Amino acid sequence: MGQTITQKIFSSHLVDKPFEDVSVLSLDRVFCHEITTPVAINDLVRKNKDRIFDPDKIKAVIDHVSPAKDSKTAAQGKIMRDWAARHKIRDFFDIGRNGVCHALFPEKGFVRPGFTIIMGDSHTCTHGAFGAFAAGVGTTDLEVGILKGVCAFKDPGTIKISVNGKLKPGVFAKDLVLAVIRELTVNGATNHVLEFEGEAVERMSMEERMTLCNMAVEAGATCGICKPDTTTVDYLWEFIKDDFSSRRAALDSFSVYLPDADAEYSRVVQIDAGSLEPMVTFGYKPDNVVPVSEMEGEKVDQVYIGSCTNGRIEDLRVAAGVIGNKTVSGSLRAIVSPATPEVYKRALKEGILQTFMDAGFCVTNPTCGACLGMSNGVLARGEVAAATTNRNFNGRMGKGGMVHLMSPATAAATALKGVISNSELFSTQRSLS
Amino acid sequence: MKNFSGKVLFLDRSDINTDEIIPAKYLTEPDKENLGPYLLEDLELSGFDRAFDLVNRSVIITRANFGCGSSREHAPWALEINGFNLVIAESFARIFRQNMFNCGMLAVELSKGDIDRIFKKYGDSDSYVSVDVDDCVLSISGAGTNATFEFHLSGFDKELVKAGGWVEYADSRY
Ligand code: SF4
Numbered sequence: 001m002g003q004t005i006t007q008k009i010f011s012s013h014l015v016d017k018p019f020e021d022v023s024v025l026s027l028d029r030v031f032c033h034e035i036t037t038p039v040a041i042n043d044l045v046r047k048n049k050d051r052i053f054d055p056d057k058i059k060a061v062i063d064h065v066s067p068a069k070d071s072k073t074a075a076q077g078k079i080m081r082d083w084a085a086r087h088k089i090r091d092f093f094d095i096g097r098n099g100v101c102h103a104l105f106p107e108k109g110f111v112r113p114g115f116t117i118i119m120g121d122s123h124t125c126t127h128g129a130f131g132a133f134a135a136g137v138g139t140t141d142l143e144v145g146i147l148k149g150v151c152a153f154k155d156p157g158t159i160k161i162s163v164n165g166k167l168k169p170g171v172f173a174k175d176l177v178l179a180v181i182r183e184l185t186v187n188g189a190t191n192h193v194l195e196f197e198g199e200a201v202e203r204m205s206m207e208e209r210m211t212l213c214n215m216a217v218e219a220g221a222t223c224g225i226c227k228p229d230t231t232t233v234d235y236l237w238e239f240i241k242d243d244f245s246s247r248r249a250a251l252d253s254f255s256v257y258l259p260d261a262d263a264e265y266s267r268v269v270q271i272d273a274g275s276l277e278p279m280v281t282f283g284y285k286p287d288n289v290v291p292v293s294e295m296e297g298e299k300v301d302q303v304y305i306g307s308c309t310n311g312r313i314e315d316l317r318v319a320a321g322v323i324g325n326k327t328v329s330g331s332l333r334a335i336v337s338p339a340t341p342e343v344y345k346r347a348l349k350e351g352i353l354q355t356f357m358d359a360g361f362c363v364t365n366p367t368c369g370a371c372l373g374m375s376n377g378v379l380a381r382g383e384v385a386a387a388t389t390n391r392n393f394n395g396r397m398g399k400g401g402m403v404h405l406m407s408p409a410t411a412a413a414t415a416l417k418g419v420i421s422n423s424e425l426f427s428t429q430r431s432l433s
Numbered sequence: 434m435k436n437f438s439g440k441v442l443f444l445d446r447s448d449i450n451t452d453e454i455i456p457a458k459y460l461t462e463p464d465k466e467n468l469g470p471y472l473l474e475d476l477e478l479s480g481f482d483r484a485f486d487l488v489n490r491s492v493i494i495t496r497a498n499f500g501c502g503s504s505r506e507h508a509p510w511a512l513e514i515n516g517f518n519l520v521i522a523e524s525f526a527r528i529f530r531q532n533m534f535n536c537g538m539l540a541v542e543l544s545k546g547d548i549d550r551i552f553k554k555y556g557d558s559d560s561y562v563s564v565d566v567d568d569c570v571l572s573i574s575g576a577g578t579n580a581t582f583e584f585h586l587s588g589f590d591k592e593l594v595k596a597g598g599w600v601e602y603a604d605s606r607y
Binding site: 015016018019020021022024035036038039042043047049065070072073075076120121122124136137138139140141143144147148150152154186187190191220222284285372373374391393394395396399 | 529
């Protein structure tokens with residue numbers, strides 16, 4: 001019988017099958033950040049197991065609270081820094097070179113088709129955009145990953161998400177994935193990988209595919225995954241050009257991970273991309289999703305553009321395009337957080353940061369910050385945010401605050417109007433049709 | 434093995450996420466022990482009173498998709514520090530469930546029907562649960578009555594609960 005992408009990656013990385021439904025896989029990458037890794041490091045030290053399996057396969061960053069905001073976050077940074085130094089982890093990104101992990105690591109070329117990746121972070125599923133199996137884990141799994149380079153998984157099933165046709169102008173990967181989560185519900189994909197395919201996905205850039213895969217976990221999925229293709233190879237080419245004679249050869253080599261025609265899926269979800277509108281969440285669950293048109297006019301106190309979902313250069317370009325030479329409504333405040341130094345520099349060079357600043361946005365350094373309510377834009381009780389992040393849980397951006405998830409275009413339009421609004425990119429097109 | 438019996442805390446809601454179990458702002462605490470006072474601080478559940486409801490309880494019974502959201506293992510730790518080693522639910526989010534077993538704790542799934550029956554019969558009373566890990570049977574008593582339910586644990590789940598941790602298991606094998 002044929003295999004899915006995930007099954008092919010599992011077969012090629014299998015170390016042990018301790019039980020019928022459990023696979024222990026060898027890991028190509030263990031990613032680390034300063035919120036979940038220090039506890040693992042301390043525990044390994046306490047157990048007299050302060051070792052790492054491979055300094056080249058471990059990549060580490062301080063990203064969640066940067067610069068440190070108090071002594072406790074400073075201590076977490078210090079534990080990471082000291083650990084990276086004593087184990088000679090070359091790819092450790094400290095302040096000045098740091099950015100949101102799931103934007104930074106792909107940008108550095110650390111993710112390849114067919115790779116197995118874990119991180120102590122639920123949005124590790126983002127890296128599946130490259131045709132890799134990437135899963136969030138807890139601290140104990142992370143510890144074992146760091147120590148031995150292996151991780152055990154209950155064999156996941158695969159749900160195929162087939163997205164046919166083209167997205168309308170003004171409708172983005174974020175809107176699509178919100179529609180997918182609404183369809184699957186918040187636990188509809190537990191113990192499953194979402195395999196995205198179809199014309200709309202093939203047309204997407206790597207940035208858009210990362211947005212798509214980033215939110216797979218919000219439907220309970222272990223990973224979101226896209227088939228490696230020429231877009232994948234083109235994105236990675238500067239990092240892999242010494243390993244392959246040509247782009248064609250690279251693609252051929254990655255093609256071993258493509259799903260077989262007779263692969264078995266637990267479920268197939270068909271989505272007509274052309275029928276989708278811009279989406280927004282209401283309430284405290286990411287499957288509470290409606291078209292923006294149904295929420296238009298809702299009052300907002302803070303707009304936040306950033307995060308591992310939508311803080312990449314394309315996201316900032318779209319938002320800046322919507323803003324143009326207009327200014328942020330006097331009734332709210334707006335924050336943009338470029339996800340990495342590279343995104344920041346490009347946005348600076350392209351005049352995008354100027355656009356944001358002229359409009360009245362606060363531009364922050366790259367960090368997770370407000371996304372998880374730790375710094376750089378925490379809400380007061382009763383306040384409402386329009387955010388390009390991925391979680392609208394109660395208290396996520398600050399105790400007693402409400403978060404509405406949306407695309408960068410919708411967030412930018414909302415910043416201008418002061419209330420939740422569709423962007424002109426979509427409205428113009430709607431009035432034409 | 435840890436203790437898997439005690440008085441029940443009923444949380445009558447689905448999709449309780451790890452931000453509610455332990456908010457992100459406490460993730461900077463250097464020791465598990467420090468998480469204790471903040472368990473379920475942001476829980477969105479009417480009638481829930483932390484000061485009263487957490488006292489003397491050691492088993493949680495709840496609905497579907499418990500532990501969704503962030504991967505933080507601080508969630509099971511905060512439970513453990515407060516004496517909760519067992520959560521019984523209709524279903525769990527993957528990472529949370531694995532974290533529980535990796536810590537030698539128990540996440541037990543029962544059918545929706547069984548969970549419905551338990552809430553109906555025992556939800557308003559002082560109830561007590563005990564578990565036999567080898568036979569995969571849990572007993573509940575309260576409201577002047579009692580019942581037993583069978584559940585499923587994979588071989589791997591059991592091994593982790595008995596070994597008391599995945600780190601020891603993996604370091605000796607791989
Ligand atoms: S940006 Fe938000 S969701 Fe992404 S890694 Fe940071 S805290 Fe997590």
